[in-house]
Amino acid sequence: MNVITKVILLIVLIVTPIIGLFAYTNQQSVHVIEDQINTRNEEKLSYFLNEIERLLDQNMMYATLATKDPEIRDVSFGNLPPSGYDRQNVIQSIQSKLRLFSITNQVMNVISVYFPKSDLSLSTMSSAIFGQAEVQNQFTANWKLNKVDVNGVQMEAFSRYFFSPYQVDPHNLMNADLIIRVDFFTQNITNLLDGFTLAGHSDAFFYHSPDQVVYSSKANTELIQQVMKLYPLDQYTSKTKSYDIVKIDGKKYLLYTLASSKMDWSLVDIEPLDQILQPVVVSRNLFYVILLLLLLFGIVSALLLYSHIHVPIRILIRGVEHIKNKNFAYQIKSRRKNEFQQLFDSFNGMAVEIDQLLKRVYTEEVRSREAVMKQLQSQINPHFLYNCLAYIVNMAKMNKNQSVIAMAHNLGDYYKYTTRNESLVTTLRMEIDLAISYLDIMNSQLDKLAYTITIPENMLDFQIPKLLIQPIIENAIVHGLEDKLEDGVIAITGMADQVCRLVIEDNGSGLTSDALQMLRKTTGQEVNISERTGLWNVNHRLKYYFGEHSGIQIDHSALGGLRIELYWEIVEKEGAA
Incomplete structure (x- = not known):
């Protein structure tokens, strides 16, 4: 204490x-x-x-x-x-x-x-x-x-x-x-x-x-x-x-x-x-006000004592601990017009040379981290790529040139979009084009997918974070439609008023009520604790870009699978790309 x-x-x-x-x-x-x-x-x-x-x-x-x-x-x-x-x-x-x-x-x-x-x-x-x-x-x-x-x-x-x-x-x-x-x-x-x-x-x-x-x-x-x-x-x-x-x-x-x-x-x-009872109440309130002022005066006095003596000592102790832990770049930035300032200046002067050396090391470490981030952004899903290349090889052996050409075009468009690192923002139109390319690729492999896209023209030029729609479609296919014997259906619907809404539904196997509740809970948490990161990532990137009045809603779909709704408010930074 x-x-x-x-x-x-x-x-x-x-x-x-x-x-x-x-x-x-x-x-x-x-x-x-x-x-x-x-x-x-x-x-x-x-x-x-x-x-x-x-x-x-x-x-x-x-x-x-x-x-x-x-x-x-x-x-x-x-x-x-x-x-x-x-x-x-x-x-x-x-x-x-x-x-x-x-x-x-x-x-x-x-x-x-x-x-x-x-x-x-x-x-x-x-x-x-x-x-x-x-x-x-x-x-x-x-x-x-x-x-x-x-x-x-x-x-x-x-x-x-x-x-x-x-x-x-x-x-x-x-x-x-x-x-x-x-x-x-x-x-x-x-x-x-x-x-x-x-x-x-x-x-x-x-x-x-x-x-x-x-x-x-x-x-x-x-x-x-x-x-x-x-x-x-x-x-x-x-x-x-x-x-x-x-x-x-x-x-x-x-x-x-x-x-x-x-x-x-x-x-x-x-x-x-x-x-x-007004006179009694006034007297009571006056007493409490005076008592509060006395209490504040006592606290202010204690804070002054704390600020002028205890805090400088703690600053010095913290600086010594940093030096002890080999954090030689630590600097005391406090400016006090008392005897402690001379002690602070001496401490800072002692660590100047070591600070310069550690700054150069830190700069190299930052550059290394940036290179790693660029590498991670450029990584592709090898399993997805292997399947697509295997499909191209099989179609070529069967002399189905149109299928090979279509797959190659779709695959090229897909990776050209996903590996572009210069901007993290795109338009809804480009996201829909990517979704179409991905759906065409998956339909070429599974041959049982059908999709409908109904989005007003005025929504297509709205700016949104990249890769919001494709992860949701991928989840729908991998976890809901891929193992079904029947044909799969994915419906994408958009609507815009004061709030933009983008609904993605499928007729997959869906989830039980308990599993759906658990998915909602993990998607809304601050830290992702689930192995599935797609929906959590989409939800938090929406909130980061558009604010707290945005996100995703997850529910059962009338088609039989899941209904994922992305919503965000129309703000000034939205517009034509």
């Missing part, structure tokens, strides 16, 4: 307990804040829900007071003047009392009375007058959300019916002395929710079901709809109160619900947890 490693390890050991302690205290702080938020929101929800229930209780109280009024009770018993001034005077008096009840309540509401025995309806708002049909169709003993006509405008309100005497059967309300309906507008709850929202960052709403919701005037309805969609509230509102952390669009929210004890509704509040 070197000096720099020890210093960095020491810094890490010092910083780790600090990070652990801060993470623990930060987590505890977050828990305390969340507990405080939960307590505050629970109290706030309880307060505002009590306010809503108090307003509803007030409306019930005024409805009860109306049933106790002597004049209203007198009319409910059927003692209403039949006509004239007295009747009108009684009606106006009752309407005035109803308005007084409504005004005293200090909320937006409508109080309506129906006297079954007199078939008389009175209300604080003329458009809200109801009769026997409305009672029978809309009666509910609990508060229910519906639409109320207010001077031609439909407004949402909570409605509830009261009747006297209380012993009357609810299914036969026409036997009651009077029926009172109180309409408590949801705007009153909206106003309360506005006050609730102003007390924090929350979005509060009154909830019964997804289609019966009372929002505040500034509610983020889009957020609330997302919450109701992703986290159905019925699972929460079924409890007296609940609390949960939900995540919307990657942000955390606190979800609170508190059920009303007097109606089948719940008060729901959504608090942005990330926004509430």
